[in-house]
Amino acid sequence: PTFNDNCTGATVANDAPAVFPLGDTTVTWTVTDGAGNTASCTQTVTITDDQDPVITDCPAPVSVTADADNCSTDATNVTLGTPTFTDNCTTGATISNNAPAVFPLGDTTVTWTITDGSGNTVTCDQIVTVTDDQDPVITTCPADVSVTADPGVCSTDATNVTLGTPTFTDNCTGATATNDAPATFPLGDTTVTWTVTDGSGNAVTCTQTVTVTDDEDPVITTCPADVTANTSDDGTGNCATTVAIGTPVASDNCSVATTEAQVNGATIDPLTFEFGLGDTTVTWTVTDGSGNTATCEQTVTVADDEDPTITCPDNVNVNVDAAACDVTSVNLGNPTTNDNCSVASVTNDAPSIYPLGDTIVTWTVTDGSGNTATCEQTVTVIDNIDPTINCPADISVSADPGLCSASGLDLGTPTTSDCTTPNISNDAPAVFPLGDTIVTWTVTDSSGNSATCEQTV
Numbered sequence: 001p002t003f004n005d006n007c008t009g010a011t012v013a014n015d016a017p018a019v020f021p022l023g024d025t026t027v028t029w030t031v032t033d034g035a036g037n038t039a040s041c042t043q044t045v046t047i048t049d050d051q052d053p054v055i056t057d058c059p060a061p062v063s064v065t066a067d068a069d070n071c072s073t074d075a076t077n078v079t080l081g082t083p084t085f086t087d088n089c090t091t092g093a094t095i096s097n098n099a100p101a102v103f104p105l106g107d108t109t110v111t112w113t114i115t116d117g118s119g120n121t122v123t124c125d126q127i128v129t130v131t132d133d134q135d136p137v138i139t140t141c142p143a144d145v146s147v148t149a150d151p152g153v154c155s156t157d158a159t160n161v162t163l164g165t166p167t168f169t170d171n172c173t174g175a176t177a178t179n180d181a182p183a184t185f186p187l188g189d190t191t192v193t194w195t196v197t198d199g200s201g202n203a204v205t206c207t208q209t210v211t212v213t214d215d216e217d218p219v220i221t222t223c224p225a226d227v228t229a230n231t232s233d234d235g236t237g238n239c240a241t242t243v244a245i246g247t248p249v250a251s252d253n254c255s256v257a258t259t260e261a262q263v264n265g266a267t268i269d270p271l272t273f274e275f276g277l278g279d280t281t282v283t284w285t286v287t288d289g290s291g292n293t294a295t296c297e298q299t300v301t302v303a304d305d306e307d308p309t310i311t312c313p314d315n316v317n318v319n320v321d322a323a324a325c326d327v328t329s330v331n332l333g334n335p336t337t338n339d340n341c342s343v344a345s346v347t348n349d350a351p352s353i354y355p356l357g358d359t360i361v362t363w364t365v366t367d368g369s370g371n372t373a374t375c376e377q378t379v380t381v382i383d384n385i386d387p388t389i390n391c392p393a394d395i396s397v398s399a400d401p402g403l404c405s406a407s408g409l410d411l412g413t414p415t416t417s418d419c420t421t422p423n424i425s426n427d428a429p430a431v432f433p434l435g436d437t438i439v440t441w442t443v444t445d446s447s448g449n450s451a452t453c454e455q456t457v
Helices: none
Strands: 011-014 023-032 038-047 054-057 062-065 072-074 084-086 094-097 102-104 106-115 121-131 137-140 145-148 155-157 167-169 176-179 184-186 188-197 203-213 219-222 227-230 240-242 249-251 256-263 266-268 274-276 278-288 293-303 309-311 316-319 336-338 343-348 357-367 372-382 388-390 405-407 415-417 423-426 431-433 438-444 450-456
Touching: 054 121, 102 106, 102 121, 137 203, 184 188, 184 203, 219 293, 249 256, 274 278, 274 293, 309 357, 309 372, 336 343, 388 438, 388 450
Parallel strands: 062 121, 145 203, 227 293, 316 372
Antiparallel strands: 011 023, 023 038, 054 084, 072 102, 094 106, 106 121, 137 167, 155 184, 176 188, 188 203, 219 249, 240 274, 256 266, 256 278, 278 293, 309 336, 343 357, 357 372, 388 415, 405 431, 423 438, 438 450
8 A cells, every 4th residue: 555654664564364265355454653553444355266167077868768658758757967066166156957847759968057156157968868669559450351363363463452551659750650561462361561660660560461362263275075985995895994085274373273074973083984885974173272163074975886795595406286397386495695785685587487497597686786696596397297198999900911920000109198298109019920919108208207008919
């Protein structure tokens, strides 16, 4: 301070502290003269703080999940912590931050501010990350879909399938729905998995079944040709035969599963089935894997080319009827016949009257197809009846003149009866001696039967 005094030797002193604290300090100056008289004045020393605090540790980043059914979290659910700091002056320092009342999804920068008593400040940032770990909820998965295969193919293009879209909810917005549907749906069931993914990558799935059915019938491009066969073809001697009937040529938009042959509604094995006499309709059925069918018909005609067999009855010997040279009634018997199919008729050419001797009877057996076989039976008519003869009358003649005998006699002719013209003979001598001569007449028919009579000359 500056001062004056009426005397000299005055001294100056003050009460300044060794260390001035922050703020105003009043320093009192005192001037004392030699006589002990004093005068004082005051001086204010103001200490200001222009040194910012120092944050030694900002709160660590915090990661929390969004509150249930929300896309954020209430600040009360977030423990931020507190920064640590130093300051040349600690009195009156305050800590504050700009944390919101609700932290949204994602990163929020919380700025911490340290303000000392002099208004010096320092800041640091803390990241609060709100994550979403709540899966979306699919409320309705698209309904299963059934479609038919596209014409001519065993699948359907995805553009022909209306899948629909799942309905869903999520605590946040921005969730999207995707699926793994193929570009082409094959025949049968395809599981389409729908995935709903929110912005945080949480995902939920549901499945939808797409069923592709095949309602397209197979196509028989070539039915086996009609076939003609004979019963003798397989050498069995039956009225039926196995026949190589072939197989239909067929196509399908998917695949042919089975090819079946039926006769009268019953399934047959074409390789072993024996076709009977006449026309048989074979119905071919081609079935694809989905049960769609196509049919065509083939006619198999089996003819009987095998002759029947016949064994004639034994030959017959009969005697002529009395007073006749023939027979009108003969028991011929019956032939033995057989046929691979059936015997239709058995006939013969037997006459109504059998003449004397051998008659050939031809037996003919005919089957249902007109095939025939014959055999011959001999009917022999035997004449066992002797002819009859009546001799000429006895003759009495005189000896020839000058002789004791006679010759050149007319004996006459016997009367005969027979079914044939008999042979007549006698044992008459050329010269008849004196007395009685017995002439024996003999009649012999063609069968060797004979009769005699006697004439006396």
